[in-house]
Amino acid sequence: MEIVVARSAGFCMGVRRAVGIAREAAAEEQGEVFTNGPLIHNPQALEKLRREGVIPLGDEEAVPPAAVIVRAHGIPPETRDRLQRQATRVVDATCPKVATIQKKIAKYSANGYAVVIAGDADHPEVVGLLGYARGGAHVVSDAAAVAELPPLGKVLLVAQTTQDEEIFEAIRRRVLERFPGAQALSTICQSTHRRQTEVRQMAGEVDAMVVIGGRNSANTCRLAEICRHLGTPAYHVETAEELPLAELRQLSRVGVTAGASTPADVIEQVVERLRDA
Ligand code: SF4
Known part of the structure; x- marks a missing residue:
């Protein structure tokens, strides 16, 4: 064969960076550090990190008085505020590519744009991005879902960084048909x-x-x-x-x-x- x-x-750049930041934080703290949810979506890598003192916190788990690492997918601003109040230190391992989209969403939404995200509504990256849209945002997983969007004024379309490129292209075409003049940013990394x-x-x-x-x-x-x-x-x-x-x-x-x-x-x-x- x-x-x-x-x-x-x-490993992509963002994951390699997040793992490096978490390891460094665990070494600095000389004890356990925590991540808000699994640092990355890989059970074998997580097990290895756990042995090095990097422990994932479940959604409902209380934040311990220790260092907490923000994972590569990023988090909504209100979650960051909560972590800052509860943890001894917040270490940001948000992938710079995701951070760029968060900033774009914040900027456009402050200028009155409705935000449409092409991605999976439950994915932590999308949950984080939604938090940056002031007036709320809409998530579409495929082109057909664009027809179900309510009437919108100025529209910004972005993609989850790991979106399928062909699906995004189909969504982009449909959004531009329905909302001529929409700003469509291809944010697939x-x-x-x-x-x-x-x-x-x-x-x-x-x-x-x-x-x-x-x-x-x-x-x-x-x-x-x-x-x-x-x-x-x-x-x-x-x-x-x-x-x-x-x-x-x-x-x-x-x-x-x-x-x-x-x-x-x-x-x-x-x-x-x-x-x-
Ligand atoms: S945005 Fe790209 S580089 Fe960053 S973590 Fe996601 S897949 Fe990796």
């Missing part, structure tokens, strides 16, 4: 762009794709969806142990990619297991 590994597989472009190309050149990453990682799930949409079977696994080796052995060319929060050692273990198959 020939194995082709995507160059873009693994470069890391997502590279990863999705590469997986689209690879999907046409292999018998199947193995997509490695957390089952709760939106950008990893999207990579698998892109492959399936193109007619290429995609196996989404979190670890090497989950590989369906009996099925994969029947294939002659298998591609491997991974989400933005998948650690390099997990990718190596999967590739090794495939090579030994």
Whole structure:
């Protein structure tokens, strides 16, 4: 079996930065530091961080008197205010790409724009972005949902940073049809762009794709969806142990990619297991 590994597989800049900031904070505090929710969407990476003293707090959990790290996805301003009141120190690991969108939303919404976000309403990044829209905002997950938006005046459209580029383009067209003059900012980040472009190309050149990453990682799930949409079977696994080796052995060319929060050692273990198959 020939194995082709995507160059873009693994940690993106924002995740690498957040993990580095959390580790540094744990070392400085010489004890446990906390993150408001999982720092990244990968159970294996989280377990490793837990052993280094980086502990995720559940949504309902009280903030302990300790340092709290804001994760790469960012948080709404009111959550930041609450953390600042309750924690001994707030360490900001919001990805700079997400912080830029937060600032844009705040600026446009202060100028009377209604904000439309193309993304998943429940995703922490989108929840954080919504907090920056003064007059509230609307979330659409696909082009069809644009018809359900109420009448709006001036409109700003942005994308969740890990949005599927083709879905965003369809949403953008529909928003511009319905709200001519809308400001549409393509805020999908470069890391997502590279990863999705590469997986689209690879999907046409292999018998199947193995997509490695957390089952709760939106950008990893999207990579698998892109492959399936193109007619290429995609196996989404979190670890090497989950590989369906009996099925994969029947294939002659298998591609491997991974989400933005998948650690390099997990990718190596999967590739090794495939090579030994
Ligand atoms: S996917 Fe992009 S926006 Fe999100 S954390 Fe990574 S670099 Fe930042």
